[in-house]
Amino acid sequence: MKPKIILAIIILLSIAFQDACCPYLAISGIIPNIPLILAVFAALLKGEKYGIVCGCIVGLLMDLNAGKYLGLNMLSLMLVALVVARTMTGLYRANYIIPLSATAIGSLVYYISFLLLSNLIGTGVAFWENLVSFSLAATLYNTFIALLLYVIIYIIFEKIMKRNIFD
């Protein structure tokens, strides 16, 4: 199967899984963010350009699927991919510490940027309340989920999708 098709399927499944199942995995209202983890791993495993495009597509689909504030998730996930790719490039990716650190950094960047942007356009989402009570806990939860998902995504990106879709 072509890498582009595999990527499209993974993205669709991640967003559908996020809406259909992740709310049931909530702990005290904290929901893990699978599309965010996907964008982080795409940037980590495939580099900056791939990560940003992947973040853009995932974020745009999340926004279209939510049906409101088009572009907020897209911009936030593109920034996540950029930061992860810049900070983690050249590190030994098979070491488990690296993907977990990347997820933690990516999650923090995502939550902060999303809250900033949404306050900039006046969505009504409380900034400090969410930053303090939600973002840190959600970052920890995402990092834990990343621990479980890394092997699967690593195999898909590195073994099945050997060829970069931009090659």
Add this chain to the structure above:
Amino acid sequence: MPNKVSYGRIFLIAAAIIIVLVIAALTNPSRSDITVVEKLTQDIMAPVKSVITFVYDKIRSLPLYLGDINKTIDENEALKREILGLRQEMDKYEAAYKEGIRLRALLGIADDMTEWIPVAAKIIGRDGSSWYSTVTIRGGEDKGFEKNMPVINADGLVGRIQSVSQYTSEILLLTDYGGAMGALIQTSRTPGVIESVDSRNVVLQLIHIPADVDIELGQVIVTSGLGGVFPMGLRIGYISEVSTVDGGLMQQAYVKPFVDFNRLEEVMVLTHIPAIEEDVLDEEETVMPTTESPLPPSDE
């Protein structure tokens, strides 16, 4: 990666970000309708979500099913007996309903109220982003759903339809920050505004209540019908805590919703039917709605 970044490139990126933010601001939930692209995306995602929800539900319910099968059989018997009793109750209410219509016609009360038909819909997804309290239901324009239609379940008010695509609808839950509405205390008829305080922990508050109003814990809060979105009398929740604000001039009450928002599986959308015309009243045997009243019985 080149280290030199031209001013032209920075300008282009900044312009792109500003354009995206303008689009984001313009696509807020208060707009009249979502775009074709959003509808298309939601319709494409709907079957994928349905399949995942179906599989996930089966996996989740398997241990419960195996463990509780005897309990379910007993419960089934008890429910059958309850249905028999409720049917008799319904006959009484049906007679009272017809009498109400007849008396309203006799008194010549102008009736611009709209009747509602509840249409069942299954929840196929929730907003997984943590920022908004919305759920996706199966059924959209194909079932006659429209933006702002009220959504209830057996326990009370769930929310309202925020956007509709061909086959799915997005429900803005009562617990969302944007879900504020007019409400009143059922017994004293004191009006106020109910809004979300903490969407993740499902906390609502009733605000703008004058300080001289007596509020008791456990009092039921219902919709006021003001604003034209919700019919009057839909049950919202009960008062769990009362406090004074604005230097003692006003009161606010924390409200615990009747609906368990974490376990929503099916809901009823209240769709419009035209108001009953006088000439139809003559044939009153045929004007009774085929479904029961959407207003759950009061606790009082």
